[in-house]
Amino acid sequence: MATTKKRSSKSATAQTGAGGELHQTATAADARITTNHGVPIGDNQNSLKAGARGPSLLEDFVLREKIQHFDHERIPERIVHARGSAAHGTFELTHSLKKFSRAKILTEVGAKTDVFVRFSTVAGGAGSVDTPRDVRGFAVKFYTKEGNWDLVGNNIPVFFIQDAIKFPDLIHAVKMEADRGYPQAASAHDTFWDFIGLMPESTHMIMWAMSDRTIPRSLRMIEGFGVNTFRLLDDKDRATFVKFHWRPKLGTQSTCWDEAVKIAGADPDYHRRDLYEAIASGNFPEWDFGVQVLTQEQADKLPFDILDATKVIPEEMVPLKIIGRLVLNRNPDNFFAETEQSAFLPTNMPPGIDVSEDPLLQGRLFSYQDTQLSRLGTVNFHQIPINRAKGCPFQNMQRDGQMQTQVFTGRANYEPNSLAQAGEQAGPREDASAGFKTYALPLDGVKIRQRSESFADHFSHARLFYRSQTESEQAHIASALVFELSKVTLPHVRARVLANVRNVDEDLAARVASGMNVELPAASKPAVAPIDMKPSPMLRIVGKYPESLQGRAVGILVTDGADGAVVNAVRKAVEAEGGTVKIVAPKIGGVTLKNGKVLAADGQLAGTPSVLFDAVAIIVSEDGCAELVTEGAAVDFAKDAFGHLKAIGHSAEAQPLLEKAGVVADDGVVLLARDVEAFLTPARTRQWDREPSVRMLA
Ligand code: HDD
Numbered sequence: 027m028a029t030t031k032k033r034s035s036k037s038a039t040a041q042t043g044a045g046g047e048l049h050q051t052a053t054a055a056d057a058r059i060t061t062n063h064g065v066p067i068g069d070n071q072n073s074l075k076a077g078a079r080g081p082s083l084l085e086d087f088v089l090r091e092k093i094q095h096f097d098h099e100r101i102p103e104r105i106v107h108a109r110g111s112a113a114h115g116t117f118e119l120t121h122s123l124k125k126f127s128r129a130k131i132l133t134e135v136g137a138k139t140d141v142f143v144r145f146s147t148v149a150g151g152a153g154s155v156d157t158p159r160d161v162r163g164f165a166v167k168f169y170t171k172e173g174n175w176d177l178v179g180n181n182i183p184v185f186f187i188q189d190a191i192k193f194p195d196l197i198h199a200v201k202m203e204a205d206r207g208y209p210q211a212a213s214a215h216d217t218f219w220d221f222i223g224l225m226p227e228s229t230h231m232i233m234w235a236m237s238d239r240t241i242p243r244s245l246r247m248i249e250g251f252g253v254n255t256f257r258l259l260d261d262k263d264r265a266t267f268v269k270f271h272w273r274p275k276l277g278t279q280s281t282c283w284d285e286a287v288k289i290a291g292a293d294p295d296y297h298r299r300d301l302y303e304a305i306a307s308g309n310f311p312e313w314d315f316g317v318q319v320l321t322q323e324q325a326d327k328l329p330f331d332i333l334d335a336t337k338v339i340p341e342e343m344v345p346l347k348i349i350g351r352l353v354l355n356r357n358p359d360n361f362f363a364e365t366e367q368s369a370f371l372p373t374n375m376p377p378g379i380d381v382s383e384d385p386l387l388q389g390r391l392f393s394y395q396d397t398q399l400s401r402l403g404t405v406n407f408h409q410i411p412i413n414r415a416k417g418c419p420f421q422n423m424q425r426d427g428q429m430q431t432q433v434f435t436g437r438a439n440y441e442p443n444s445l446a447q448a449g450e451q452a453g454p455r456e457d458a459s460a461g462f463k464t465y466a467l468p469l470d471g472v473k474i475r476q477r478s479e480s481f482a483d484h485f486s487h488a489r490l491f492y493r494s495q496t497e498s499e500q501a502h503i504a505s506a507l508v509f510e511l512s513k514v515t516l517p518h519v520r521a522r523v524l525a526n527v528r529n530v531d532e533d534l535a536a537r538v539a540s541g542m543n544v545e546l547p548a549a550s551k552p553a554v555a556p557i558d559m560k561p562s563p564m565l566r567i568v569g570k571y572p573e574s575l576q577g578r579a580v581g582i583l584v585t586d587g588a589d590g591a592v593v594n595a596v597r598k599a600v601e602a603e604g605g606t607v608k609i610v611a612p613k614i615g616g617v618t619l620k621n622g623k624v625l626a627a628d629g630q631l632a633g634t635p636s637v638l639f640d641a642v643a644i645i646v647s648e649d650g651c652a653e654l655v656t657e658g659a660a661v662d663f664a665k666d667a668f669g670h671l672k673a674i675g676h677s678a679e680a681q682p683l684l685e686k687a688g689v690v691a692d693d694g695v696v697l698l699a700r701d702v703e704a705f706l707t708p709a710r711t712r713q714w715d716r717e718p719s720v721r722m723l724a
């Protein structure tokens with residue numbers, strides 16, 4: 027496997043890995059299983075008993091240790107973002123931000139910094155599926171020379187609420203309902219929409235959440251955003267504001283809703299597997315890193331407050347500057363040790379980066395450190411290898427605590443001290459010039475619990491987002507709202523949401539009401555009348571991703587007697603463009619081709635539906651097709667591919683199956699000859715034009 031580092035196997039027990047972590051390995055020379063304390067075990071099959079058929083003895087420390095350790099294997103899952111998948115990688119700065127920041131990570135062009143990135147869903151538990159409609163977390167830990175920098179973002183640039191004090195309410199509302207314990211990993215239920223309707227500030231985020239961005243095709247195809255506004259500080263401690271962005275090289279791509287639902291059954295680990303397999307096969311996912319930098323004066327001129335996390339700064343107003351590149355190139359060796367124990371803290375920032383007064387961010391500065399204590403159980407969680415600052419030394423006068431693994435020498439556990447004068451180790455000292463500094467923000471005010479008036483506009487940005495979308499993206503937002511609100515059982519909750527949506531766009535509200543066959547309520551009264559901003563095409567997905575087979579998967583359904591030359595031609599062409607091919611056959615043992623050769627299958631038809639692919643080819647013989655038309659999984663294979671707007675290449679013999687599946691000829695349905703180019707063109711994208719013929723959109 028390209029990504030798994032070969033580690034030398036000199037010792038039988040433990041070695042130090044790339045990140046200073048201990049790796050447990052065994053060699054042929056000494057592969058003895060031991061207790062946790064190193065005592066070799068003579069029998070790992072039988073417990074110690076009073077006679078062969080008698081009760082077990084308390085004396086059996088081997089049994090007790092093994093069972094006890096097992097009993098304690100689980101730790102509390104994250105209260106949010108519990109389900110995640112992660113990878114190691116490298117960040118390389120391509121353009122310096124020296125003018126604005128003194129952080130080395132933002133100024134040393136060409137320097138490569140190790141990173142660990144964890145993607146996640148928000149609402150579901152650790153064992154939930156990968157493809158619910160949900161925001162995706164995009165948390166990056168940079169192991170910089172000046173300490174860890176954790177940029178803990180999402181794939182959506184705004185948030186539901188403006189003030190952290192509402193976070194527990196938001197999460198309680200979206201998670202499974204308190205009395206019944208369902209639904210799992212779903213926002214389509216009463217309590218979520220009840221909260222949303224009562225919090226009009228969430229309307230902008232709702233537009234994003236109902237868009238296709240929350241049903242991504244792959245974690246390799248999501249954007250990332252720091253969401254909150256941060257500050258950069260230059261070497262004279264002058265400040266500018268900054269927003270951070272990640273742009274996937276493969277473009278932002280999504281599934282269809284019906285497809286996402288079916289993937290959840292076909293492969294609950296769809297995104298995790300996709301990320302793991304891409305990295306394992308050397309197709310390293312890549313993102314551009316961009317910043318929007320703006321001064322206080324520029325911020326003052328904007329028609330919204332940049333400290334309000336429910337607002338975006340349109341790129342048309344403040345352009346995005348690409349300054350770096352992130353590549354994920356190594357899978358974790360151990361899911362628990364790395365992915366599960368990784369702890370991201372928005373408070374981890376090197377000198378030259380600072381927070382803003384955004385009240386959502388301010389609350390985050392407490393929550394993450396605090397949550398690790400209940401999750402990882404000790405103030406020493408920073409010593410867990412994945413969390414350790416490894417780009418630089420870390421040293422201070424903090425001592426002891428549970429699970430302390432450092433062995434300190436000398437007496438210097440306080441500061442200042444004069445022990446050096448006696449020739450003893452004096453320990454570290456503060457660095458007034460290059461150490462972390464907080465921006466000296468002039469402040470003048472009274473203590474008050476009040477939302478700033480500049481946060482009062484809750485609809486202009488929702489309107490901006492909706493009106494910036496293409497027609498089909500707008501239809502998806504309307505349909506998603508219909509789906510979600512149709513699962514709401516309380517009519518007054520639906521009505522309140524609709525009343526808010528009327529302030530976004532009257533047509534959208536009317537479509538959603540009609541999609542539910544309910545009356546349109548009066549519009550809610552906005553605190554501030556929404557304004558119409560110039561549409562921002564940068565907020566779209568459709569038309570923005572590169573039309574390419576790079577990173578895409580093509581499934582080829584074959585039967586006995588299929589033409590192997592056509593199968594090979596498709597495979598060669600797809601792989602040449604960076605796509606992957608999987609052979610799907612009625613039986614896992616494969617098929618015997620027309621030329622008598624056996625073609626092995628990668629997946630059996632019933633377990634490998636077309637939802638797992640971006641495009642499909644159906645290359646079958648006449649007899650093979652006659653069998654497939656009586657097989658529901660084969661009919662669904664073609665029907666779903668068509669319904670999910672995928673290209674279908676097929677042999678002439680596949681026609682009866684296509685007819686049974688209701689596949690109608692269009693530009694995306696291509697008769698395959700040896701020259702497969704005609705299939706590749708539609709296979710590089712989705713057939714959006716087909717959508718009105720296969721789906722009743724709201
Ligand atoms: Fe959060 C985890 C992203 C607001 C409290 N958050 C967490 C993770 C991501 C985000 C990606 C998973 C990190 C990982 O992979 O381990 N959260 C965000 C973004 C927010 C945001 C982009 C809005 C700008 N979060 C937010 C608020 C609070 C929290 C307002 C609390 C006041 N978030 C947490 C947490 C978590 C967390 C409870 C759970 C696990 C963890 O921190 O380490 O502390």
